[in-house]
Amino acid sequence: MxxxxxxxxxxxxxxxxxxxxxxxxxxxxxxxxxxxxxxxxxxxxxxxxxxxxxxxxxxxxxxxxxxxxxxxxxxxxxxxxxxxxxxxxxxxxxxxxFLLDQVIISASRVPERIIESPVTVERLGLADIRRNTSNSFYDGLTNLKGINSREGSYGFKSINTRGFADFANTRFVQMIDGMDTAAQALSYSTGNFSGVSELDIQSVELLPGASSALYGANAYNGIMLMNTKNPFDYTGIATMFKSGYTSQEAGGNNPFYDVAVRMGYRFNDAFAAKVNFSYYEAEEWHANDLRNKEIDSNELIDGTINSTVNYNGVNTYGDENFYDLNIKDSNIPWGTLLRRTGYTEGELIKNNFKSKNARFSGSLYFRPLRNESLEIQFTSRLSLRDNLFQGTSRLVQRNYLIEQHKLEVKGDNFYIRGYYTGNDSGNSYDLTRTGNSLNEAVKSMGVYKDDFYDQRYVQGSTLEEARAYADRDRLLPNTSAFNQEFERITSTLISDGGSRLYERSSYTHADGNYNFKSLLNDWADVQIGASYRQYNPKSKGTLFNDKEGAISVEEYGMYTQIQKKFFEERLKLTGSIRYDKSDNFEGNYSPRVAINYALGEEKKHVLRASYQTGFRNPSIQEQYMFFDSQVKTNVGTVADNLRRISYPDSYYIRWDDQSNSYVWDTRDVRGEEILNNSLLTRSVYYDADTYEGETDIESKYKELVPEVVKTFELGYRSMFRLNNETNIDIDVNGFYSIHDNFVFNQDVTVPNGGKVYPYGNRKATDEELALPENRFSYVKDGVIVLNTAANYLFSEGFVRDFTITTNANSQVESYGFAFGMHTKLFSSFDFGLNYNFIDFKYEDKDYGLFEPNFNTPKHTVKAQFGNENLFNNLGFGVSARWQDKYRWVSNFVKGDVTERTVIDAQLNYRIPSIKSRIKVGGTNLFGKEYYVAPGSGRIGQLYYISWTINN
Missing domain, CATH: 2.60.40.1120 (Carboxypeptidase-like, regulatory domain)
Structure with a gap:
């Protein structure tokens, strides 16, 4: 019953x-x-x-x-x-x-309309991606206000905001679904090499300026969040086929191919999955800049290969080492530097300029409650590439692998995630070391300079004849002897005397966030969060100083933020503070205070003001760099790295009491001497006819500490309604920043022995000058600069040259203003226009040897115009960018970059019956080729046609 x-x-x-x-x-x-x-x-x-x-x-x-x-x-x-x-x-x-009504999460880590953001935000959505005129959505980011793209090669683009970055963009953070894309070795994002497929991207949010209060160390210039499509919402199979060709004077016309597929499937309300695969192959922009690097002026002088004794071409390698001929013959002017004959880039890569990139990602999604209130995600990303990269040298990256794996649990009010990033440098090698090693394999620099000197100054031969005589045994490209030695050098690790990089590093990261808003009955958004990261660099001494012992660095941070609205939700106050600590540095606090006030009946006019502090821990590369380019050794100056450095059996001279004379001996040169017993290189080796700075300056730089920036920002964002059909979105912002402890690179020279004294100290007494160790010292204006031993070692060349990563004594200030607007003309034509001004200044306290790597044009104007459906499913888009001349500063080269105008355009046709879109376009139309930076390939024209299905 x-x-x-x-x-x-x-x-x-x-x-x-x-x-x-x-x-x-x-x-x-x-x-x-x-x-x-x-x-x-x-x-x-x-x-x-x-x-x-x-x-x-x-x-x-x-x-x-x-x-x-x-x-x-x-x-x-x-x-x-x-x-x-x-x-x-x-x-x-x-x-x-409307743009200003779109929801973002980057500015406050909570969903909010762009117009309500406490700081300026740039965003690229699905509609913007469809209208994009560039070759990819990532290339199209450069059309946004205040955004700069640095195309180091065909495949590598580095996004940055507010200056102070070269291709090694360590001050800007790039994330995919909350996962930092920085590679361990490079300590910064490698663009979109390991990023998001064109078919899987949902939106991109860029936050210019210091963002450390919420995102921690390294969000110094800004942060970019790339958000991908969730397979619960985006299902089905989408494909893209793209082809075309690049056109460049140096490289000619070359085809490229780009394919992608995305598969998303929702099994039920609890399970979903997606898979992405993409591959491209293209010709790199050939780099053949043959201008000569001037050692004193840091200018690039037009010329041909070996046009002077002191020829050091931008894209020639093996001509970096030099010998001052004055040392051999006092009748030759001081600063007459002899360099060897180098090899061109094409010769050292066997004319293989191919760039390739294969990317795979797979994700599993689980919703145990069958709704969005709780979701578990597991994602894996793999990227394999061949390309050229420009850092302290030009690097050939072959079979370079990056892998990332993430597990994340998130709900309505929280998330917690952990991920692992690892990379393998494959068969990568350094061009500078390759060129120098090929030359040294034939004869040493000492023999080379003797051959040259005898022909030029004893026999009276011409410059060309003397160089040809010294080069008579030189290995010639494409010969069996050259190929054999090339293979040996590029397959031998840098730490063993070759040019091959070994880099299999990794880091693990965990972070989480909780919002108490629901527990507080929506009284305010109150968040707390924390993060932890452990770095494990591993290079066998080819890049990091880990040949004799492993390196491990831990850092952690925690933050809180409160955001509250008042006065009928017109006034919004935001306060944040974060504390971060790293093993090698003291802790840093990063506060942020922001205020918004909405005007107008519909609250469509918002004024905002903010103050925030950002900081950047020097990258693992900057901390533990120990990279011998065979010209100078690049060294990070944290205490742990200096303790690892020793040069045993170094020849030096010392005073011997028994013989009452100086004698030769050997000793261990320790790493700490790089900071406390060295002269600034530029003040020692210079052209006496052109150098105007102070001479023989003792280096007084200290161990590396984090950079700090304090930024004040004002802004106004509004949406004007001209009529029922036309709206104009406007964003205006200005900022002023103060940078302390700016990280830069300084060249120093360390003698194998003796003592470097602080020049400018009190004058030496007669008794001091009579001491044996000072009897033949170098005295300037009555002040001892070098004691006898150090003076002798400098004059005979028993010294070592280093490039140290340290902090400038000069304080840098940057400031800027930006205006952007967007509207629809005649109801259906999209029109956008923006202008950006940015500049910097500093009071020199580094003897004229510090030059910030601002690397950003002062004035930039960008415009976009188009219509997605002009008629019968046909659409078009045009974008134009102009920027003025700017100065490029990097470890590799310094020089001016000319102004340029770039116009991109596309036509697209939708075929609804087969869910397809055909797009035909071109970049840099009607424009001349241009450098993004000296040493990189000139960028010419690119033409493409693509077919996208079901996206």
């Missing part, structure tokens, strides 16, 4: 439930009345996704009418439809969202 009653109760409940829940169907369209795929339709706790035809069916919680359906899609206005009848279908048109 009891069983029958239970069966009747269950049957009744099921019947009631089925009666109460009714299904309603409908269709979603875009502004052009095309089916809208992947729109989200929700009612109560239920939701549905529109299919490829725009159709959907959703179960209502009750048959009681009316009920409300909410239809939404990322980047489009949310629509609400009131259901009054169960017999009629629902038809909805989604329109693109």
């Amino acid at each position: 009891l069983k029958k009653q239970l069966v009747m109760i269950v049957f009744a409940l099921v019947a009631v439930t089925n009666y109460a829940q009714v299904k309603i169907s409908g269709s979603v369209y875009d502004e052009y009345l095309e089916p809208f795929y992947n729109a989200r339709i929700s009612s109560g706790g239920n939701f549905a996704i529109s299919d490829e035809e725009g159709n959907f069916s959703i179960v209502l919680q009750s048959s009681t009418l009316p009920q409300t359906l909410t239809i939404s899609a990322f980047g489009f206005r949310t629509e609400e439809v009131i259901v009054t009848s169960l017999e009629k279908g629902i038809n909805v048109v989604l329109k693109e969202n």
Whole structure:
């Protein structure tokens, strides 16, 4: 009897439930009345996704009418439809969202409209990606206000904001779904090499300026968040096929190929997965800058190979070492530097300028409660590439692998994630070391200079004849002897005397965040968060100083933020503070205070002001660098790294009491002498006819400490409605920043022995000068600069040259102003225009030897114009960028970059019947080739055609 009653109760409940829940169907369209795929339709706790035809069916919680359906899609206005009848279908048109109403998360780590952000934010959404005129969405980021892209090669682009970066962009953080994309060896993001496929990107948010208060160390210049598509919302198979060719005077016309596929599948309301694969192959922009690097002026002088004795070409390698011929013959002017004949870049890469990149990513998504309130994600990313990279030298990267794996749990009010990043340098090698090793394999620099001197100054030969005689045994490219020695050098590790890099480093990271807003009954957004990271560099001494012992560095941070609205939600106050600690440095606090005030009846005019402090821990590369380029050794100056450095059996002279004379001996030169017993190189080796600075300056630089920036920012963001159809979005912002402890590189020279005295100290007494150790010392203006031993070692060349990473004594100030606007002309034509001004200044306290790597044009103007549906599914887009001349400063080369104008354009045609879009476009149309930086390849024109299906 009891069983029958239970069966009747269950049957009744099921019947009631089925009666109460009714299904309603409908269709979603875009502004052009095309089916809208992947729109989200929700009612109560239920939701549905529109299919490829725009159709959907959703179960209502009750048959009681009316009920409300909410239809939404990322980047489009949310629509609400009131259901009054169960017999009629629902038809909805989604329109693109106004920019300032779009929701972001980067500025405050909570969802908020762009117009309400406490700081300026740039955003690229799905509609912007469709309209993009560049070769990829990542290339298109350079069209945004205040954003600079540095194209180091065809595949490598480095995004930055607010200056102070070369290709080694360690002051800007790039993330994919919360995962830092920085590679261990380089300590910064390698662009989109290991990034997001064109088919999987959902949006990009860029936060210019210091962001350490929420994102920790290294978010110094800004941060970029790339968000990918969730397979619960974006299902199906999408593909892209792209081809075309690049055109360059040095490289000619060369084809490129780019393919991608994305597969997303929602198994049910609890499980979903996606897989991405992409591959491209293209010709690199050939680098053949043959200008000569001037040692004193840091200018680039036009010329041909070996046009002077002191020829050191930008893209020639093996001519970096020099010998001052004055040392051999006092009749030759001091500063007459002899360099060897180098090899061109093409000769050292066997004319293999191919760039390749294969990327794979796979993700599993699990929703245990069958809704968005709790989600577990596991993601793996792999990237394999061949390309050229410009750092302290030019590097050939072959079979370079990066892997990342992430596990994340997130809910409505929290997230916690952990991930691992590892890389393998494959068969990569350094061009400078390769060129120098090829020359040294034939004869030493000492023999080379003797050959040259005898022919030039004894026999009276011409410069060309003397060089040809010294080069008579030189290995010639494409010969068997050259190839054999080349293979030996590039397969031998740098730490063993070759040019091959070994780098299999990794780091692990964990972070989490909790928002107490729901517990506080929405009184305010109150967040707490923390992060932890452990670095494990591993290079066998080829890049880091880890040949004799492993390196491990830990850092952690914690932060809190409160955000509260007042006065009918017109006034918003934001306060944040973060504390970070790293093994090699003292802790840093990063506060931020911001205020917003909304004007107007619709609160569409927002004033904002903020003050924030950012900091940057020197990268692991800057801390533990020990890279011997065979010209100078690049050294990081944290105490732990200096303790690891020793040069045993170094020849030096010392005073011997028994013989009452100086004698030769050997000793161990220790790392700490690099800081406390050295002269600034530029003050020792110089052209006496052109050098105007102080001479023989003792280096007084200290151990490395973090950089700190304090930024004040004002802004105004607004949306004006000209009529019912036309809106103008406007964003204006200005900032002023003060930079302390600016990290830069300084050249120093260390004698194998003796003592370097602080020049400018008190004058020496006669008794001091009479001491044996000072009897033949170097005295300037009555002050001892070098004692006898050090003076002799300098004059005979028993010294070592280093490039140290340290902090400048000069304080740097930067400031800027930016204006941007966007509107629709004639209802359907998109038009955007922005202008950016940025500059810097500093009071020199580094003897004229410090030059910040600002590397940014002072004035930039960008404009975009287009229409996605001009007529009959045909659309077009045009973008133009102009920037003025700027100065490029890096360890590799310094020089001016000329102004340029770049115009990109595209035509696209949609074929709804097969869910396809065909796009034809070109970049740098009608423009001349240009350098992004001296030493990189000149960028010419690129033309492409792409076919995208189901995206």
